[in-house]
Amino acid sequence: MESQKRQEAFKAIEHFMLQREKKAKARDVISNLTNREEGWNITQLHIVSLINEFPSDSNNSFLSEQLGLSKPAITKSIKKLIDRGVVKAEKKEDNLKTIYYTLTNDGERLAKVHDELHEKVKGQYNELLHQFTENELDVIIRFMNEWAKRI
Numbered sequence: 001m002e003s004q005k006r007q008e009a010f011k012a013i014e015h016f017m018l019q020r021e022k023k024a025k026a027r028d029v030i031s032n033l034t035n036r037e038e039g040w041n042i043t044q045l046h047i048v049s050l051i052n053e054f055p056s057d058s059n060n061s062f063l064s065e066q067l068g069l070s071k072p073a074i075t076k077s078i079k080k081l082i083d084r085g086v087v088k089a090e091k092k093e094d095n096l097k098t099i100y101y102t103l104t105n106d107g108e109r110l111a112k113v114h115d116e117l118h119e120k121v122k123g124q125y126n127e128l129l130h131q132f133t134e135n136e137l138d139v140i141i142r143f144m145n146e147w148a149k150r151i
Contacts, residue, residue, distance in 0.1 A: 005137040006129045012144035013125060018042065018068065019148040043069065043077050045114040048086060051101050052111035058101045086110050 021042045050066055051058040063074045078101060081087035086107035089099045103111060132140065 002126065003134070003137075005134050005141070006126060009129050009132075009137045009141050009144070010122065010125050012141045012148075015068075016144045016148040016151075018046075019151045040110070041077075043067065043073070044081055045110070047074070047077055047081065048103065048107055048111045049114050049118070051087065051103055052108060052115075055102055056100075059098050061098075063101075081107070 046067055047063055050063060054062065060071050060074050060078070063069075063078075064071045067074070078087060078089070082089060086104055088102050088104060090102060091097075091099060129137065129140075
């Protein structure tokens, strides 16, 4: 069972990576997952994963809150995902004001690949973090959180 410190360290690393990508606008993290020439960025992949996990909740507000990104940033990523045929925008019968997102078959496939890769990376981080004591993990957590603030 993972310790609370290792879970916190993983969250700090994940947060750091999201912050880094927001500033650097990293592209082409994963290429050709659905036979398209252009790659996918981390934000797009996280959005697809969240829509897959929470299909009835997935609107701009929900995605913005879950990822810690602005609504305009979510809108920009969603537009690209719609254009690439992995996400569909729909309104619910009981709420015609809010747009909700669902995945196409390609989107479901992309979410599956992303989630598998995410679990693999999480395993690699956990293996790495098991080398550190609780006190060392405190330092890593503090360091990663402080580094993310400066990006």
